[in-house]
Structures are given as C-alpha cells and as structure tokens.
Amino acid sequence: MTIRTHIPAMPSHLLGIEGLPAATIVALLDSSESYIDTSRSLVKKRDVLDGRTVINLFFEASTRTRTSFEVASKRLGADVINMEVTTSSVKKGETLIDTAMTLNAMLPDALVVRHQDSGAVALLAQKVNCAVINGGDGQHEHPTQALLDALTIRRRKGRLEGLVVAICGDVLHSRVARSNIHLLNTMGARVRVVGPPTLMPTEVDRLGVDVYFDMKSGLKDVDIVMMLRLQTERMHGAFVPSISEYYRFFGLDHEKLKVAKPDALVMHPGPMNRGIEIDSAVADDISRSLIQEQVEMGVAVRMACLDALIGGRRNALPSAA
Amino acid sequence: MANGSGTPTAFINARLIDPATGYDGSGGLLVGGDGRIADFGANLFAGGAPWGIETIDCGGKCLAPGLVDLRVHTGEPGEEHKETFDTAGQAAVAGGVTSLVVLPDTEPPFDDASLIEFVNRRARQVRLPNVYAYGALTVGLEGEQLAEIGLLKEAGALAFSDADRPVANAQVMRRALYYAKGFDALIVHLPQEPALSSGVMNSGELATRLGLASCHPLAETIMVERDIRLTEMTGGRMHLSKISTASSVEAIRSAKARGVRITADTAPQYFALNENEVGAYRTFAKLVPPLRHETDRRAIAEAVRDGVIDCIVSDHRPQDVESKRLPFAQASPGAVGLETLLAISLELYHNGYVTLPKLFERLALAPARLFRLPAGRFEKGAPADLLVFDPDAAWKIEPDDFRSKTGNSPFDGKPTQGRVLGTLVGGRMVFRDEKRWPATTAATAA
Numbered sequence: 001m002t003i004r005t006h007i008p009a010m011p012s013h014l015l016g017i018e019g020l021p022a023a024t025i026v027a028l029l030d031s032s033e034s035y036i037d038t039s040r041s042l043v044k045k046r047d048v049l050d051g052r053t054v055i056n057l058f059f060e061a062s063t064r065t066r067t068s069f070e071v072a073s074k075r076l077g078a079d080v081i082n083m084e085v086t087t088s089s090v091k092k093g094e095t096l097i098d099t100a101m102t103l104n105a106m107l108p109d110a111l112v113v114r115h116q117d118s119g120a121v122a123l124l125a126q127k128v129n130c131a132v133i134n135g136g137d138g139q140h141e142h143p144t145q146a147l148l149d150a151l152t153i154r155r156r157k158g159r160l161e162g163l164v165v166a167i168c169g170d171v172l173h174s175r176v177a178r179s180n181i182h183l184l185n186t187m188g189a190r191v192r193v194v195g196p197p198t199l200m201p202t203e204v205d206r207l208g209v210d211v212y213f214d215m216k217s218g219l220k221d222v223d224i225v226m227m228l229r230l231q232t233e234r235m236h237g238a239f240v241p242s243i244s245e246y247y248r249f250f251g252l253d254h255e256k257l258k259v260a261k262p263d264a265l266v267m268h269p270g271p272m273n274r275g276i277e278i279d280s281a282v283a284d285d286i287s288r289s290l291i292q293e294q295v296e297m298g299v300a301v302r303m304a305c306l307d308a309l310i311g312g313r314r315n316a317l318p319s320a321a
Numbered sequence: 322m323a324n325g326s327g328t329p330t331a332f333i334n335a336r337l338i339d340p341a342t343g344y345d346g347s348g349g350l351l352v353g354g355d356g357r358i359a360d361f362g363a364n365l366f367a368g369g370a371p372w373g374i375e376t377i378d379c380g381g382k383c384l385a386p387g388l389v390d391l392r393v394h395t396g397e398p399g400e401e402h403k404e405t406f407d408t409a410g411q412a413a414v415a416g417g418v419t420s421l422v423v424l425p426d427t428e429p430p431f432d433d434a435s436l437i438e439f440v441n442r443r444a445r446q447v448r449l450p451n452v453y454a455y456g457a458l459t460v461g462l463e464g465e466q467l468a469e470i471g472l473l474k475e476a477g478a479l480a481f482s483d484a485d486r487p488v489a490n491a492q493v494m495r496r497a498l499y500y501a502k503g504f505d506a507l508i509v510h511l512p513q514e515p516a517l518s519s520g521v522m523n524s525g526e527l528a529t530r531l532g533l534a535s536c537h538p539l540a541e542t543i544m545v546e547r548d549i550r551l552t553e554m555t556g557g558r559m560h561l562s563k564i565s566t567a568s569s570v571e572a573i574r575s576a577k578a579r580g581v582r583i584t585a586d587t588a589p590q591y592f593a594l595n596e597n598e599v600g601a602y603r604t605f606a607k608l609v610p611p612l613r614h615e616t617d618r619r620a621i622a623e624a625v626r627d628g629v630i631d632c633i634v635s636d637h638r639p640q641d642v643e644s645k646r647l648p649f650a651q652a653s654p655g656a657v658g659l660e661t662l663l664a665i666s667l668e669l670y671h672n673g674y675v676t677l678p679k680l681f682e683r684l685a686l687a688p689a690r691l692f693r694l695p696a697g698r699f700e701k702g703a704p705a706d707l708l709v710f711d712p713d714a715a716w717k718i719e720p721d722d723f724r725s726k727t728g729n730s731p732f733d734g735k736p737t738q739g740r741v742l743g744t745l746v747g748g749r750m751v752f753r754d755e756k757r758w759p760a761t762t763a764a765t766a767a
Binding site for chain 2: 117120137138141201203204
C-alpha cells in the first residue's frame with residue numbers, strides 16, 4: 001500500500017476553508033503534489049479508494065467541477081455515481097433532505113455536493129453518515145477551488161506567504177472569493193478585493209482584505225490577479241449598468257495588467273466570460289495565464305481531499321479520528 | 322378553586338404588581354362570583370384569610386394583570402398542522418397571556434367580515450384566553466386595494482394590518498390612514514421597505530461570511546420615517562410593529578416628541594438576541610425583521626425602558642419542521658413565543674432595565690389601552706384576567722414541553738428565569754402549574 005502524507009486536524013467533512021488551520025492546508029497541498037505526479041504518469045490509477053463509493057450530488061448545473069471530482073475519484077480507484085438533481089419544478093428543500101437520506105441509505109463513503117443555497121451542504125452533512133465535500137454552496141464557500149488556486153500559486157511562486165493577491169470582479173456573489181480570502185489570509189498572503197461597490201459584500205473588509213473600487217489602484221504591484229466570473233444569473237436588479245461598461249472598467253486586459261508586478265500571474269476559476277471580465281488575449285497568454293494549470297491542479301487537490309477524508313488509512317486504524 | 326361559577330375567591334398573601342399605579346408590594350385581591358375583580362389592595366386580607374369564601378394562597382408570589390399579546394399568528398384557517406386555536410390557546414394561558422389578537426395572514430386572509438366571525442366563534446369554543454382578530458388592511462394583504470375596514474370593524478376587528486407584509490405604496494398607506502380616521506380605526510404596520518429588505522438576515526460581517534443575502538437595518542428606518550410623515554400628514558393613528566433597530570427608535574422618539582400619534586411594539590427576540598444567533602445557518606433564528614446587531618439590541622432594550630416602544634408582543638409564529646429544516650434562504654421565518662414571552666421579558670427586569678410594574682405596562686396595560694380592551698390593569702368591575710408568577714424560578718426552555726404545536730424557538734435550550742404558576746381568564750383558572758404551585762386544600766380558615 002502507498003504511503004500517504006498524514007493530514008493534521010483534518011475535519012470529518014470538508015465544508016469550507018474558514019477555520020481550517022494552516023497546518024491542514026499545507027498538508028493537503030503537499031499531498032496534492034504527489035497526485036500531480038500520479039496524474040502525469042502513463043498509468044494514472046492508485047488504489048487508495050479501492051472499493052469505495054463516491055457520489056457526486058449536484059443540485060446546480062456544473063460540468064467542470066463535477067468532471068474534476070469524477071476524474072479524481074476514478075484515479076484513486078473509487079466507484080463514482082453522478083447525480084444531477086434539477087430543482088426547477090420540485091420544492092427544493094424537500095429534495096435536499098430526502099435525497100440525502102436516500103443516498104445515505106446506499107452507504108456511500110463520500111458525497112460531493114453542490115447546491116445553490118448557502119449552508120445547504122452543511123445541513124445535508126448533518127443528516128448523513130459519510131464524509132461530505134462541499135463542491136460549492138450558494139455564495140458561501142467552494143473549498144476545493146481555493147485549495148487548487150493555492151496549489152497553483154505555490155507551484156509557480158514557491159510560496160503563499162507575503163504575496164499580494166487581488167481578487168477582482170463580482171465578489172458579492174462569489175463563493176470562490178470567500179474561500180480564497182480565508183485560505184490566503186490563513187497562509188499569510190495579503191488579499192485585496194477589487195470591483196464596483198455594488199458587487200462588494202457588506203463589511204467585506206472585516207474578512208481581512210483591502211477594498212479597491214478601481215482596477216488601476218487595486219492591481220498596483222500585485223503578484224496574482226484572480227478574476228471572478230460576473231454571475232449574471234444570480235443578479236436580480238441593478239448591479240452594473242451594462243456589460244460593455246463593466247468590461248471597460250473591470251475587464252482584465254493587458255493594459256490594466258501593466259500596473260501589476262512584471263511577473264504577475266492571472267487566474268480565473270472558470271467558466272470564463274471572455275470579453276466581459278477578461279480579455280481573450282490575457283486569458284490565452286501562456287506567459288501570464290494559469291487558467292489551464294488551475295484545471296489540472298483541481299484534479300490533484302480533489303484526489304488529496306478524497307484521500308484525506310476516506311482514504312485506506314482510516315479503515316486500517318478504525319480508532320483514528 | 323376560582324372558576325367563575327358564582328363563588329367569590331380571595332387571593333391572599335400575594336405580591337401585587339399593578340402597572341397602572343406602579344405598585345409592587347404585598348396585598349390581596351378578591352374575585353367576585355361574576356368573574357370580575359371585586360376588590361384589591363395592599364391591605365386587603367392583610368389581617369388573614371376571610372371567612373366563608375374560597376381562598377387561594379399566592380405564597381408571596383406575584384399577582385399581576387394577565388398579558389395582552391397584540392401579535393399572534395395561528396394556523397387557522399389554512400395551516401392547522403402548524404397551530405390551531407386550541408393549541409394556541411393552551412400555549413397562551415400557559416404563558417400567562419389572557420388576551421391575544423390574531424394576525425390576519427391566514428389562508429384565506431381576514432379581509433372579509435365572515436372570517437372575523439369565524440375567529441369569534443372558534444374563540445368561544447376554545448374558551449381559554451380572550452381571542453380577538455385583526456382585519457386585513459388591504460384586500461388579500463396585497464397592499465393595493467383597501468379592505469372593508471368599516472365592515473370588518475363592525476364584525477369585531479380590533480385593528481387593521483397586513484401582518485408581516487409592508488404596504489409598499491405610499492399612496493395606498495396615505496389613503497388607508499385617511500379612511501381609517503373616519504372609523505377611528507388603528508392601523509398596525511410592519512415597517513420594512515420591501516425592496517431593501519429582500520434578504521434573509523441582517524447585513525453585516527456575518528451575512529458576508531455566510532454568503533447570505535441581507536437586509537440593511539435602514540430598510541426599517543426608511544419605512545418608519547415614511548409612516549411617521551404619512552401619519553402626520555393625515556392626522557391619523559398608526560402603530561409600528563416589531564421595531565428592531567436603533568435608528569428606528571430615534572425616529573419614533575422624535576416623532577412622539579412632536580406629538581405624532583405613533584406607537585410601537587417590539588418582540589422579546591429583538592431585545593434578548595442579536596444576529597450572531599444565526600450562527601451556522603440556524604433557521605430558528607430566521608425572523609422578520611431579522612435579528613440585528615448588538616448595538617440595536619441594546620437600543621431596543623433601552624427603548625422599552627424609556628417607553629419609546631410602548632408594548633412587547635410575542636410575535637408568535639409557529640412553523641413546522643418541514644418549514645424550518647431547510648437551507649437558510651428557503652426556510653420560513655418566525656418563532657413561537659407565547660410560552661417564552663414572560664420569561665424573556667423578565668430579563669429586562671432581572672438586568673435592571675425596568676421594574677415589574679413598568680414591565681407589565683409594556684406587556685399588559687399599554688397594549689390593552691391601545692386596543693381599548695378591558696384588561697391590563699387592576700380595576701374594580703373589570704374581568705378578572707390575572708396571572709400568578711414567580712419572577713425568579715429558574716428553568717430551561719425545552720420546546721418539546723410547549724403546548725404549542727411546533728417548537729421553533731430561537732431560545733431553544735436556553736436557561737431562563739421566571740415562570741407562570743397560574744392564569745385566570747374571567748375569574749376562571751384556565752392554567753395552573755400543579756408542580757410548582759400545588760393547590761392547597763380548601764381555605765384554611767373555613
């Protein structure tokens with residue numbers, strides 16, 4: 001059996017980054033490194049999750065995250081079942097609890113859950129006996145995205161501590177932003193949020209970030225620019241006047257990127273709205289853009305998280321908590 | 322035992338709490354055979370129990386006018402699985418509430434006189450507390466067309482309200498105030514600017530961390546200010562319900578100083594809890610308006626003390642498990658409160674904000690005066706709606722023990738102080754906590 005890194009203070013579910021100690025984050029990132037090698041080998045399979053069942057339960061449409069979890073689970077040898085629950089016609093809450101109970105009775109080892117409501121994944125986790133990974137809940141958290149972003153940055157910059165990271169755009173509706181703020185702060189990076197005031201959550205500064213309302217000052221001398229998708233589907237009412245105005249003032253192009261450090265790198269959690277929050281020339285610039293690398297790191301990070309939660313070690317030592 | 326069946330009953334050895342005079346001291350009270358207060362006073366029965374009439378020894382516990390609760394949601398008609406008049410009535414008397422006013426947001430809503438008659442009939446059947454009804458202010462509670470205020474009032478509606486739904490249109494509210502003036506009808510409004518209060522919790526750091534859509538506290542104050550101006554403009558009367566923010570208190574304070582005919586209430590949750598109660602998406606703490614910041618909580622407690630807020634209501638709103646065991650944004654708002662109203666309000670007394678007579682002014686006297694009910698005070702000839710309680714008795718709030726059909730209380734599991742021992746409505750003992758206040762056998766002197 002392969003030897004895996006021990007993850008200190010690993011919770012029984014991965015519901016969010018907030019409250020996760022630095023040592024846990026570092027150990028998860030270290031473990032992810034070894035899975036990058038696995039994914040890059042000719043034979044991409046490990047037996048860490050042999051015989052385990054992972055259910056991807058998605059109440060909100062997703063291709064990228066679901067596929068990434070599916071690939072990660074399969075590379076570790078688990079059986080994967082994908083469930084996409086469309087919630088347009090049924091009463092959503094009933095579906096959530098009822099579906100959780102039903103799936104729980106099938107004795108899966110892990111549930112990967114995405115839901116459109118903040119807190120829904122934590123609620124579901126209270127009702128099941130298996131490990132739950134939050135694949136994104138409402139506007140709350142998306143922990144594996146923050147971990148994969150951190151892994152991507154750490155591999156390119158060699159560290160997280162002391163870096164200046166600007167998270168730009170629709171912070172209000174973004175669970176990615178929240179998870180990244182928590183993680184980067186825990187790891188000692190300096191975080192800025194940049195965007196129009198209408199897309200900033202109330203008292204966001206209390207999360208330990210510096211707030212900027214324009215790209216020029218917000219991007220000045222930063223090491224990393226994280227762009228966020230403009231979540232038009234979550235917007236009810238007037239947040240920005242028009243797409244073209246948004247692009248003019250908050251879309252990332254090479255011109256706006258000039259004020260950042262010369263070696264500043266660009267990230268985006270995807271899916272991108274080209275020509276809205278990011279210019280294609282920047283997104284596709286292999287010297288600046290980490291966007292493809294983020295996708296690769298996503299698989300490695302999810303392998304590490306699944307391993308940490310339901311890997312073989314737990315069965316070998318039943319008393320290990 | 323006092324039963325209103327024709328025998329006078331003497332309450333001896335009591336600590337009388339009289340909100341009308343501010344008296345808090347030993348005394349006695351005599352309930353006549355007609356179920357009305359025959360006499361009371363510091364010296365009544367001071368020389369011992371009288372001969373020949375039934376006697377109840379209060380053992381030094383408090384005897385006060387029964388609570389008058391201006392804000393109770395029941396599930397009847399339409400949502401009987403959440404609460405009926407029977408269960409609400411039992412919860413009320415167990416909580417010391419002797420008169421309650423039922424909100425009109427049922428299915429169908431009380432926008433038709435026949436529904437007021439339905440409430441009156443059900444209340445007579447249940448025969449526990451006195452039950453009154455609000456009439457709807459607008460048809461279907463939709464805030465557009467005025468309801469039949471005159472006909473509803475004739476049928477017995479005490480005041481007019483769209484319950485938890487604010488009237489967004491200022492012109493509709495202005496006309497409602499004018500029209501109600503002709504009938505001397507009181508309008509009760511939940512002041513929340515709807516477009517600014519579509520969120521599910523108070524805006525601030527916690528809402529941002531939890532990723533929940535939030536309501537700014539000024540959504541309330543903006544509406545309070547509008548309502549004050551409209552009341553001033555029309556010379557009407559308005560009662561603002563569930564005041565929850567410091568800035569609303571300031572607006573009401575200055576309006577009252579100018580002589581505007583505005584009154585206000587709040588519920589215990591707004592002076593006992595703050596937004597942190599939401600914690601990790603606790604849906605029992607999802608309320609309308611939402612629980613606010615700690616500075617607001619303190620301002621509400623002070624406003625109750627100062628009288629800027631006139632009344633305390635329970636805002637009893639039962640929700641079954643299926644309505645609460647949901648992601649926070651989807652869960653139904655509201656909390657049951659009839660059985661915790663007194664205990665949580667007593668925190669203001671224990672924390673030194675108010676005296677007991679002052680507290681009963683907010684819980685009984687002021688609401689009774691506002692709705693012109695023969696209750697809330699010791700008065701010879703008034704119905705003997707009374708409450709015996711121990712302000713110091715410690716207990717733990719266990720919703721499983723509630724008489725209410727549902728247990729959605731944000732005070733779930735909290736230790737508290739102050740317990741209802743017995744409740745009389747019209748001289749009839751409708752509730753008695755036999756464990757804490759065992760009935761003594763007949764009058765010792767008889």
